[in-house]
């Protein structure tokens with residue numbers, strides 16, 4: 001396969017130029033100008049006016065398999081990922097049963113292997129996600145878990161968190177944390193503030209996140225473990241990470257597209273489609289997340305792709321589950337909200353969606369690098385093309401961005417040398 005005249009941006013090497021790319025089988029064979037087809041059967045993609053980047057990496061998705069496959073399964077999740085330009089995802093472990101045991105982990109990994117993309121999985125930090133007893137980190141790691149997380153549920157026992165960090169450090173795997181102390185929450189998924197007041201439902205105070213981040217930064221400093229603060233939502237949280245990273249680069253943070261795009265006001269017109277944990281907060285928080293993404297305090301954009309059925313989301317706001325799907329709109333939200341508005345360069349955006357997340361899992365030598373002799377995982381996109389999604393590839397449709405015009409369209413996703421998505425089809 002040859003991609004002709006494309007602008008290749010590769011954060012790993014700093015490459016940024018118009019070039020041709022020749023892919024042989026599943027490997028990048030050469031990157032240079034004016035490559036001619038060796039064989040008349042070679043596929044030739046015209047990349048004129050398009051960008052090419054490493055296949056996007058999302059380290060925070062919920063494919064709901066096993067247990068909640070009416071919302072999503074590993075196959076439909078993989079299709080949604082490919083449609084969004086993602087070639088590697090890391091599954092969260094809040095399935096049913098949850099991934100606190102080797103059998104479930106093996107099921108997930110094996111099923112992932114029969115999809116078009118690279119599917120990795122974390123295992124749980126604690127048994128049954130109950131926050132009382134650690135899982136068998138070593139056994140789960142040896143069976144293929146790339147990290148540990150109880151995402152969806154915060155871990156309240158600080159001693160247990162410390163023990164988890166120590167064990168993860170020994171194995172050189174990251175611990176990803178959902179930081180929301182329930183003591184500060186009346187109803188989750190909604191910021192405690194003017195909107196929760198208008199709706200008269202109480203909400204989730206910002207202290208819920210800040211207090212947990214404060215605690216875990218200290219434990220991360222003490223233990224040296226790679227710790228990832230998931231879906232950061234408060235300006236204080238961003239500042240805590242910024243300060244901590246001055247001396248401790250083992251502390252990482254991720255931001256989701258909805259937290260850099262929307263504020264609590266979205267609840268007023270999108271209702272439960274704007275309900276997520278942690279909640280959308282204030283304009284000052286949104287701006288702080290953007291500045292964290294700009295200066296590298298936040299190295300990772302991760303979608304928290306959280307499918308829920310139409311009926312579940314149609315319930316009254318306090319009953320509906322939290323979360324929205326995000327894979328198919330992430331790149332476009334980055335271009336529309338961050339690049340077009342002048343906050344990030346397209347290269348910075350791509351770095352936060354490829355090298356940043358890959359590095360958290362120490363995978364930067366294997367993925368997220370479009371260089372000669374590397375595996376051919378690529379996304380080709382048009383940063384100037386606008387589009388509107390009326391139907392997502394995901395099994396669920398719970399997105400406030402359905403029917404909204406966005407800019408930055410994925411044209412091709414190439415995974416392991418194969419076109420797995422092309423202009424609306426996979």
Ligand code: DOR
Nearest residue numbers: 062152276277306322323
């Ligand atoms: O809104 C959310 N939904 N946040 C999470 O952390 C979990 C997710 C889910 O699993 O639905």
